[in-house]
Amino acid sequence: MEPIKRPGGRSARVRDAVRQATLAELAEKGYGGLTVENVAxxxxxxxxxVYRRWGSVEGLISDALELAREEPWPIPDTGTVEGDLRGVARLVQSGFADPEEGPVSSAFVAAAMQSPDAAAALHGFFQARHEQSALVVRRAVDRGELPGTVDAHELIRAAVAPIYYRLFVTHEPVTEADADRAADAALAAARAGVL
Structure with a gap:
């Protein structure tokens, strides 16, 4: 007789404990300071x-990103496409500005630059966020604020890309005004038929 597999149980508790430890280590030490031993x-x-199940630091990061991908994101619903796009951009900006969340998010990006596995996991994470955020564009199309031909994912990418550029290329601070300007520029491009 086959043993009955229980949903959750010890395996889920172990995964959650390791994930929480991974996030805590990333917040404290960044990608460069993350070790399997410290997470264990x-x-x-x-x-x-930990070695058997995750194999390496990259495995830990990939798993944490995979789980994060499944978490809901608070998509803005202000009633206008301008407000909603600004809200999405501000979510990204404030996430990186957060003293706990910001270092973890930055560590994920750093890991993706150094590891193909982490890069694939980060790509999956962003695909999920873009799909969730695309709702603001679909609502705008339904309200007649945008043409039905606009590419929702491209509009979201265009709205948040300047934030990532400032954070990871030029290493500049990003304010709410910067986030608003990025969202407004993307919206202007969408209305002009560029996206």
Whole structure:
């Protein structure tokens, strides 16, 4: 007789403990300071288990991103496309400005620049966020604020790309005004038929 597999259980608790430890280590030490040994110690999971299941730091990051991809994102609903796009851009801006969330998000980007596995996981994470955020564009099309030909994913990318450029290319601070300007420029491009 086959043993009955229980949803959750010990395996889910181990995964959650390791994920929480990974996020805490990233917040404190960044990608460069992340080690399997420290995650194992912080999580209370034996390091051989962590190595067997996740294999490496990249495996830990990939798993954390995979789980984060499934979490809902608070999509703005202001009643206008301008307000909604600004809200999406401000979510990105404020996430990186947050003292706990910001270092983790930055570490994910740093890991993706150095690891193909982490890059693939980050790509999947962004695909999920773009799909969730595309709702603001679809609502705008339904309200007649945008043409039905606009590419929702491209509009979202265009609205947040300047934030990432400032953070990771030029290493400039990003304010709410910067986020609003990025959203407004993307909206102007969409209305002009560029997107």
């Amino acid at each position: 110690e912080r999580s209370g999971v034996h390091k051989t288990t």
